[in-house]
Each structure stands twice: as structure tokens, then as C-alpha cells.
Amino acid sequence: MAQRSELKFAYWVPNVSGGLVVSQIEQRTDWSYDYNVRLAQAAEKNGFDYALTQIRFTAGYGAENQHESVSFSHALLAKTTKLKVIAAILPGPWKPALAAKQLATIDYLTEGRIAVNVVSGWFKGEFDAIGEEWPEHDERYVRSEEFIRSIQGIWTQDHFSFDGKYYQFKDYTLKPKPIQKPSIEVFQGGSSRAARDMASRVSDWYFTNGNTVEEIKKQVDDIRAKAKENNHHVKIGVNAFIIARDTEQEAKAVLQDIIDQANVEAVNAFGDATREAGAASKEGEGNWAKSSFEDLVQYNDGFKTNLIGTPQQIAERIVALKNVGVDLILSGFLHFIEEVEYFGQHILPRVREIEQAAEIKDAPAPADV
Structure with missing residues (x-):
């Protein structure tokens, strides 16, 4: 019987302070290394594939506080055995030669458990603060595509040469190359036309903000x-903020509490920045163009995915996403460790049961003998 691949699960690493919602509500989540080690270990024990x-x-x-992503990813990998950690990097601050070598070394040291998320950038103030160039919207994706083509070429070819607008290489050979074959997995995000077109040409995975099925x-x-x-295949990951409780009413009450206690100033400032970034795209809108104030309280539209309810409701909605082509759920939680454990105990088994039932239903009838 042909096996349909199981849906993958990832979680947002809270290596940045403030949790995953812009709200004054209590979040039993911490950005410290010790907390994140315990979270990573809990996640891999409870069925998560990626962080x-x-x-x-x-x-x-x-x-207010941020740990650097690549070194933090490596530190989490050192304390886990199965989890693959996706390190986010920004073209501009990172150059492809450094990123390719840095990540290849981590891949070698962790037996093939590093991946990379190439972030084209939306926060102009951040680039201005550190003195980095801020190309206009679609040019940022031109740069990111060259960045991805460069690191993939370095990881897979000897005597690699590339002559781009932003990056150039001449007869460059990296050794040792990554353990992962053909190379380290490359993720990217973005909802603009430029982002989607880039994914369709070069990326292994495409992350999209939360939304309806x-x-x-x-x-x-x-x-x-x-x-x-383009003779290319790209897998899809969807952002979702998960609120699982014993009853739907309890879960919806938590959501309302998050929104009622939103940091209004911070949410509005974030909305202004994202609208400014989106307006610079050719279509005049970006990731958050259709996001309400309530949506922006979870800054990747995680509430829109509606994984809010009982374990059974959430499991069914997760499989509905799989049925339209989603390969991975990128999860955020209010109280990370305890809710990751709850997910592994109460939601993931239900997802696997529904997947298995679908496989049995779709299996061809045995031939007559």
C-alpha cells in the first residue's frame, strides 16, 4: 500500500523575549537558554520534527531581548538527539560564504540536524539601526534568491562559480560539505508574489502566515x-497559534483574554511597519495586508488558522490543512513547555489516527485471486 507522508510539526523557538503574542497576558514561556533546552527536549519527546x-x-x-539565531540553534542541537533546528538568517548581515561554511560545520557536528530559514526582511528600522542596505521590496527577494542559489551551489558543487548582482563566486570549493544530501534544507517565508515566485524556483520549504483552509x-x-x-518541488508550512483546552469554550476564552490584554501600542506599531513594508511590493500588499488588529496580536496571523478548541477539533482541522497540500504546521503556544506536552499527549495521536484511517480508506482493494 502506498503510504502518504505524515504531516510534520515545528514550533517557534522563544529565543526572543515577549513570547508569541503581543499581549500583557501571562505567558509561562521564557527566552532563556535553560528554558529553551527543556522546551526542545520536551518537543522532540512529544513528536515535533523541527524547531x-x-x-x-x-x-x-x-x-526587548534577542539571542542570535544560528549560535542559539547550535546550542539547542547540542542538547537534543532527533530534533532538527531551523536557523533564521538575513541576507545583508550574513554573506553566503560565511553562512554556507557556518551551517555546513554545524551540520557536520550534529549529524545532519541543521536547516536554514532565509528571511528577506520586513523591518526597515532594524536594517537602518545596524547600517545595512535596505533594497526595495522585490529587490530584497532578488538578493535572497541569489543568496539561496549561492549557498546551495557551495554545498553541492566543487569549483562553484556564480556571477550575480549581489554575490559573486569564482572557483570556490567548500570542504567538508554538509552531511545532508543533496544539501541542507532551505526554508523561506513571505506571501507576496515575489516571495511565492522565489519559493517556486529555489526553496525546499515555503512558510506562509496563518489563514483559513x-x-x-x-x-x-x-x-x-x-x-x-520550473521543474521544482516545494513543501508548504503554515503558521498556527494553538490553544487546546478540554472544551471549545475554554479555548475561545483564552483567545479573548489574549486579545483583551493586547499591548495596543506595540500591536499598532507592528501593523504600521508591516503595512509600510507590504505597500512597497508590486501588488501593494504583503503578509499582513488583510490582518485585523486582533490578527496582529499574534504576529504571524496564527489565530487565523483556527487551531483553537478541543484536541479532537484541532486534530481534524490540522488534517484538513494537510488535505489541501500543507506539509508542516509551525506552532506557537501561550505556555510553551506544558502546551507542547499537552499537544503530544492529546492532539498528535488523534492526528495520526485520522491520517491512518485516511490511508486505509484510500488503499486499493485487493485483487481477486
């Missing part, structure tokens, strides 16, 4: 059609 570190250079929108399907179909034209 995604965040990249921030300056304070803002409730994130119907809207996610439109994005999946669009990217997969474009990728097919």
Missing part, C-alpha cells in the same frame, strides 16, 4: 503550479 529560531537584531514590538489552498495551488513549471 524554528527567530532572527531579530533590535528591540521592538514587545521583544480555503485561502491556504489558493496559495498552495499557486506555488505548486509555478514550481511545476
Whole structure:
């Protein structure tokens, strides 16, 4: 019987202070290394495949402290055995030669458990603060695509040469190359036309903000059609903030408490910055163009995915996302360690049961003998 691949699960690493909601509500989540080690160990014990570190250079929108993503990713890998950690990097502060060598070394030291999320950038103030160039919207994706082509070429070829607008290489050979073959997995995000087109050409994974099943399907179909034209395949990850409680009423009450206690100033400032960034795209909108104030309280539209309710409701909604082409759920939680454990005990088994039932249902009938 042909096996359909199991859905993968990732979680946002809270290596940035403030948690995953811009709210004054209590979050039993901490940005310290000790907390994150315990969280990573709990996550891999409870069925999570990936962890995604965040990249921030300056304070803002409730994130006053930030640990650097690549070194923090390596530190978490040193304390785990199965989890793959996705290190977020920004073209501009990082150059592809350094990133390729740095990540290849981590891959070698961790037996193939590092991945990379190439972030094209949305926070102009951050780039200005550290003296980095801020190309206009679509040019940032041109730079990111060159960055990805460069690191992939370095990881897979000897005597690599590349002559781009932003990066150039001549007869460069990196050794040792990564353990992972053909190379280290490359993730990216963004909802603009430029972001989706880049994913359809070069990325292994595409992250999209949270949304309804119907809207996610439109994005999946669009990217997969474009990728097919390019003889490329890209997998899809969807952001979701998960609130699982014994009853739907309890879960919805938690959501309302988060919104009622939102940091209004920080949410509005974040909304202004994202609208400014999106307005610079050719289509005049970006990731958060259709996000309400309530959506922006979870800054990657995680509430929109509606994984809020009982374990059974959430499991069914997760599989509905899989059925429209989603390969991975990128999860955020209010109280990370305890809710990751609750997810592993009460939601993930239900997801696997539904997946298995679907496989049995879709299996061909045995031939007559």
C-alpha cells in the first residue's frame, strides 16, 4: 500500500523575549537558554520534527531581548538527539560564504540536524539601526534568491562559480560539505508574489502566515503550479497559534483574554511597519495586508488558522490543512513547555489516527485471486 507522508510539526523557538503574542497576558514561556533546552527536549519527546529560531537584531514590538539565531540553534542541537533546528538568517548581515561554511560545520557536528530559514526582511528600522542596505521590496527577494542559489551551489558543487548582482563566486570549493544530501534544507517565508515566485524556483520549504483552509489552498495551488513549471518541488508550512483546552469554550476564552490584554501600542506599531513594508511590493500588499488588529496580536496571523478548541477539533482541522497540500504546521503556544506536552499527549495521536484511517480508506482493494 502506498503510504502518504505524515504531516510534520515545528514550533517557534522563544529565543526572543515577549513570547508569541503581543499581549500583557501571562505567558509561562521564557527566552532563556535553560528554558529553551527543556522546551526542545520536551518537543522532540512529544513528536515535533523541527524547531524554528527567530532572527531579530533590535528591540521592538514587545521583544526587548534577542539571542542570535544560528549560535542559539547550535546550542539547542547540542542538547537534543532527533530534533532538527531551523536557523533564521538575513541576507545583508550574513554573506553566503560565511553562512554556507557556518551551517555546513554545524551540520557536520550534529549529524545532519541543521536547516536554514532565509528571511528577506520586513523591518526597515532594524536594517537602518545596524547600517545595512535596505533594497526595495522585490529587490530584497532578488538578493535572497541569489543568496539561496549561492549557498546551495557551495554545498553541492566543487569549483562553484556564480556571477550575480549581489554575490559573486569564482572557483570556490567548500570542504567538508554538509552531511545532508543533496544539501541542507532551505526554508523561506513571505506571501507576496515575489516571495511565492522565489519559493517556486529555489526553496525546499515555503512558510506562509496563518489563514483559513480555503485561502491556504489558493496559495498552495499557486506555488505548486509555478514550481511545476520550473521543474521544482516545494513543501508548504503554515503558521498556527494553538490553544487546546478540554472544551471549545475554554479555548475561545483564552483567545479573548489574549486579545483583551493586547499591548495596543506595540500591536499598532507592528501593523504600521508591516503595512509600510507590504505597500512597497508590486501588488501593494504583503503578509499582513488583510490582518485585523486582533490578527496582529499574534504576529504571524496564527489565530487565523483556527487551531483553537478541543484536541479532537484541532486534530481534524490540522488534517484538513494537510488535505489541501500543507506539509508542516509551525506552532506557537501561550505556555510553551506544558502546551507542547499537552499537544503530544492529546492532539498528535488523534492526528495520526485520522491520517491512518485516511490511508486505509484510500488503499486499493485487493485483487481477486
